[in-house]
Amino acid sequence: MIHPIETQETHVGPSLLRRLAAAWPKRATIRTDMGGVLNPGDYDPGLLDYPLHLMPFAEHPRFVAASEEQRLRVNTLAWIAYNERVIAAEEYVANPTFEKLGHGVFPGVDRFEVKEAVQQSHIDEVWHTYMHMMAMQRTREARQVEAEHGFAQPVTNRRLYALADTMSEQWQQDLLYLMWTAVGEISINAFLDLLAGDKSIQPMHALVARLHARDEAAHGPVLAELMKEIYPKLDRKQQDFFVRHLPEAITAFGAEDYQLWPQVLRVAGIAKVDEIIADSRSQEDGEVMMNDFGTVRRLLRELDIEDKVEYDFGPAKDGAR
Ligand SMILES: [Fe+2]
Numbered sequence: 117m118i119h120p121i122e123t124q125e126t127h128v129g130p131s132l133l134r135r136l137a138a139a140w141p142k143r144a145t146i147r148t149d150m151g152g153v154l155n156p157g158d159y160d161p162g163l164l165d166y167p168l169h170l171m172p173f174a175e176h177p178r179f180v181a182a183s184e185e186q187r188l189r190v191n192t193l194a195w196i197a198y199n200e201r202v203i204a205a206e207e208y209v210a211n212p213t214f215e216k217l218g219h220g221v222f223p224g225v226d227r228f229e230v231k232e233a234v235q236q237s238h239i240d241e242v243w244h245t246y247m248h249m250m251a252m253q254r255t256r257e258a259r260q261v262e263a264e265h266g267f268a269q270p271v272t273n274r275r276l277y278a279l280a281d282t283m284s285e286q287w288q289q290d291l292l293y294l295m296w297t298a299v300g301e302i303s304i305n306a307f308l309d310l311l312a313g314d315k316s317i318q319p320m321h322a323l324v325a326r327l328h329a330r331d332e333a334a335h336g337p338v339l340a341e342l343m344k345e346i347y348p349k350l351d352r353k354q355q356d357f358f359v360r361h362l363p364e365a366i367t368a369f370g371a372e373d374y375q376l377w378p379q380v381l382r383v384a385g386i387a388k389v390d391e392i393i394a395d396s397r398s399q400e401d402g403e404v405m406m407n408d409f410g411t412v413r414r415l416l417r418e419l420d421i422e423d424k425v426e427y428d429f430g431p432a433k434d435g436a437r
């Protein structure tokens with residue numbers, strides 16, 4: 117006898133989202149690691165704030181010729197800017213999207229386990245902003261960086277705002293925010309891992325990146341599951357829009373920020389900034405900070421749109437299925 121589908125489904129067991137939601141009370145760093153974030157230990161004056169290899173001009177002769185004090189100031193500001201980029205992505209892109217997800221702006225977010233995972237992720241993000249805010253403040257105190265420099269909004273956000281401004285319909289803008297958030301949440305660990313295991317920088321900086329990455333290890337699957345709920349319920353026009361603009365979200369997330377770097381260099385009093393920046397941009401991969409988007413590729417494969425999205429992910433690392 118063939119069982120009705122409903123009966124079979126009750127035997128499948130908890131969905132991935134339900135399992136992720138059930139693990140949250142034990143997994144969330146806001147519950148388990150507040151002590152480490154608030155009392156991270158002493159600053160080690162012998163260590164950097166930011167990995168040198170992530171400064172695209174680190175070996176430029178004009179930069180190398182600057183005083184040690186100026187170069188260290190650039191390094192400290194680069195770390196502050198990295199935190200600001202993370203915070204801006206959360207405050208202006210991810211969190212507004214989690215609100216939209218919670219408010220029923222997108223289809224497919226009506227089951228309780230879906231809503232629960234959205235709220236948990238939203239709570240985590242607000243906590244991450246706090247973690248990075250504290251990390252920046254400690255750095256400002258230890259390195260005596262007094263002024264709030266008011267760095268530009270990061271490149272990822274600027275590209276979203278610019279594209280959203282060209283769209284006349286609300287659903288187009290909402291979908292762009294969802295795309296930027298999905299790519300961000302699914303890829304952010306590649307971005308955080310740039311620092312999480314680095315031994316050349318302050319251990320407390322690496323710790324913040326590591327703790328953040330632990331939460332994001334759950335957010336990636338949450339967003340992938342959410343997209344599997346939402347994408348099939350979009351209408352044809354919306355699906356086409358998603359496929360067409362997703363490459364811009366991916367490129368924006370991995371981009372090197374050439375509005376920010378000149379600002380950082382000038383604040384530190386480095387000479388010939390325009391020359392340094394022009395040379396950095398013309399290097400191979402000079403425009404790319406991070407290009408590890410295998411997780412996005414996997415999601416597109418699961419949504420069955422990998423062939424439609426015009427982005428060159430490079431050779432498949434995880435093996436084509
Ligand atoms: Fe986060």
Ligand SMILES: [Fe+2]
Nearest residue numbers: 241301332335
């Ligand atoms: Fe996240």
